[in-house]
Amino acid sequence: RKFILDYFFEERQNLQKPLGGIPGKKCGTIIVKAEELGNCRESVMMQFCGNKLDKKDFFGKSDPFLVFYRSNEDGTFTICHKTEVVKNTLNPVWQAFKIPVRALCNGDYDRTIKVEVYDWDRDGSHDFIGEFSTSYRELSRGQSQFNVYEVTLLSFLVDVEPTSLHYMNPYQLNAYAMALKAVGEIIQDYDSDKMFPALGFGAKLPPDGRVSHEFALNGNPQNPYCNCIDGVLEAYYQSLKSVHLYGPTNFSPVINHVARYAASVKDGSQYFVLLIITDGVISDMAQTKESIVNAASLPMSIIIVGVGPAEFDAMIELDGDEVRISSRGRYAERDIVQFVPFRDYIDRTGNHILSMARLAKDVLAEIPDQFLSYMRTRGIKPSPAPPPYTPPGHPLQTQI
Template sequence: MLLDTCESRLTIHLSCTNLRNMDFIGRSDPFALLFLDPTGILPRRRALAASSAATSLPPPLPDPIPPPETRTGRSGAYQGRDPRWNKVGTTETINNSLNVAWATSFEINYFFERAQKLAVDVFDRDVASQSDADIHKHDYLGSAEVSVPALVRAPGQRKTLDLKIPGRPNQKCGQVTIIAENVSHSKQRIHFTPSLSSFSSGWAVNKGKGPYLTVTRPPAGTDTPSSNKITVWRSPAPATPSGPKSFNFAHLTHNYEKFCRCDDTVPLDFQVSYDKGGKHRIVASATASLKELEQSQGRLKLQQIQTGCFPSPSRTPLLHMKDRRMTEDDTFLDYIIGGCDISLVVAIDFTASNGDPSQRGTLHFFDSMEPNEYELAIRAVGDILAAYSSDQLFPAYGFGAKLPPDFHQPCHKFSLTGSPDPTCHTIDDVLNMYRQTLYNVRLSGPTHFAEIIRAAAEHANVEVTQNHQSYSILLIVTDGVISDMQSTLREIKLASMLPLSIVIIGVGDADFSDMVIIDGDDLDQERDIVQFVMFRQYRDTPEVLRSMVLEEIPGQLMQYMKQKGIKPNPPPTD
């Protein structure tokens, strides 16, 4: 199961040019299907083939997933989509045109930590039905695919791709243009200043602390009164007295979509309560939508639920929701679309606790048909982060080995390339250098992190300005117990002042209790920059591994940028 950490949504728009004319009279009547691969995970044997290709090894056996049903139109065979692809929707049909811009748009959730992909299949409509069961009755015009990271990094968040038909590489099928827009309403934030007037605090003497204000609403699709309410906001502390019968609550600020689903007509319950032993007892309430609240000039008459909280029957207490305003939050996606570059630094553990690399079952054992845990971890995270790097340069280090020619002292930081420059040019290059290094060094120890973190800090120590935004991520893959804990903590503290995050993947089944220490949120540092994940908990679900490892990166990047007063830049136009 994937972790839902979505903070942004994208609207997808589709258009096509130079489509093939499949009609004898007039022109084609195009429509399109949009599909989403939510994880970007290749079937296992295809992933192995990609890994083998990088080392010139023979490819593994064909993909064991059975091919989908073949559906044939006059322009070629439409193979359908295998179960990885989720259908997002279908556009309308535009009649008699080879150049179309469909009005139908689609919304998808954007996840930084997933290798999401989009696919577009285009058809010439020949029958009334556009159902999946009848798709073979239409002429197939071609397909195109694009990764979501590549789309949001493209100028103008626009990609124009050639439509292709499998088995017909030379067939000219036209082009499809895919445009992504960051959904603005998911970034909107609503603000209020809540207060009470003509409200008695005498009830609280025997009944608990308060008053508190809680706002609830019905779940989506159930705007009628229901006991199944969703709590969307509660004042973090009791209201403070502002007069004999008046109280001021904390400022209310909340994501607009989560507050009312971006619908000003959704009924909201405003509940005044007192806390006794952790249980909130509601004493008065009012119900109104944001539209009704605006019509009442931000004043709501409270209905008494518990006796004693109204000063007198002649004076009805009022809840005031003043100073309503809307703002927009900056999101991680805004920084990415604005050109913020993500850099990856890789560090690999070559200590002797990994076992003899020549022995099957040890952590560094190389098998062309079965990547080891180091390779799987680097591939899972590296492929995601590489999509956000503009230069595709990845410094790669090792630590904990004795180096040639004398193999005398263990080295706690060395370049995997064998030269002073540790730069690799692709993730495949990182993996190749890792495999080559295994044959050139002797595994040793102990496990030291301090020098590796210091090296990553040097890469990250560039001037980040409003016009030149960048952020670095250090990926450490390790099997062992840290031997230089105090030095490591000192380097983490220094690194927390830089545009840098550290993600650590623990392979094998060693004692990783030290990692819990450096991943703690209560360390004395500028900000929390470390995330640790045990590989074996998610070995069979790489999409969850990536989500767990990378889920804190967007928040850490935004925290750094906000501390420096750096806003997202407008999207580049070229």
């Protein structure tokens, strides 16, 4: 049996477990062989037919099916696909099937692919009809003289699979963009100039490939501000084309970045909201807790939106709803973190507008109380309301 495991640079991944069994009795061994998979995102759709296959059944014709094997680095073969059985025919047309190129040949276009043809029997003693060997490169030539055996390739279609949550689908927003747009479009109305600094974390930057955890999405470290949320989205899309996503994943630099601004404006004239969109991996938990405890005494709140299928235990801990967050024995002065997993808000009918509205509603629900708790504990009163704006040369009109 084959298991595909994602390798994470920043995590320890224990694969060993003791075998349980009968106490005092040796229960055998399991031999594990591992092979590094090539970073290949392609999948291929193939369809085959048979031509005048051998008749194996005493009554009726054969019930043929195909078994595909990929060759391993040590010369052995591993089953990677079985077709369905086509009953009672010597000229079967099997259904088209889709398989990742990694599973078929580990991204090595010249690696041997072996195909065996069997006649299905109810008792499992399937009769061997024949076999042939090919490769991805040969198959990719499509219908040609190279791909005619007793089994013939009918079609071969390559598709590139999105393997990243950042994948840019031309037809809809990815989860990062949806979360950003959902929260941003509401909160931007509380910002007077609509200019937002946008930072990325966990990537190698051009030209020298240094890893950064607080880089300007627009590529301008001296002025990371983007015009409105649409400007932030544009900067995000552009940065995906220029940076290389890379671990570890540190949260504390961006929290400290915003905290430096918040620390310089304590008179109540400004309040800062940091939106972090993450897949849940965090490499600097202790430092992040320290940063949040420090930030809790500043005029700022932190919204964390988790995207993707991961467990978000660390983010729930940072939220502090159950247990107030602490660092080195010091508790946060107030709760400033709100975490939600985006998957909880995805509309079952596929209505992304509804998903985004639900997300924004829950994410922003705690901000007013967090804002007021900061102002009240410091005795900051609202400034007098400015007089209503009257365009020059127009008399004041009152609408009843």
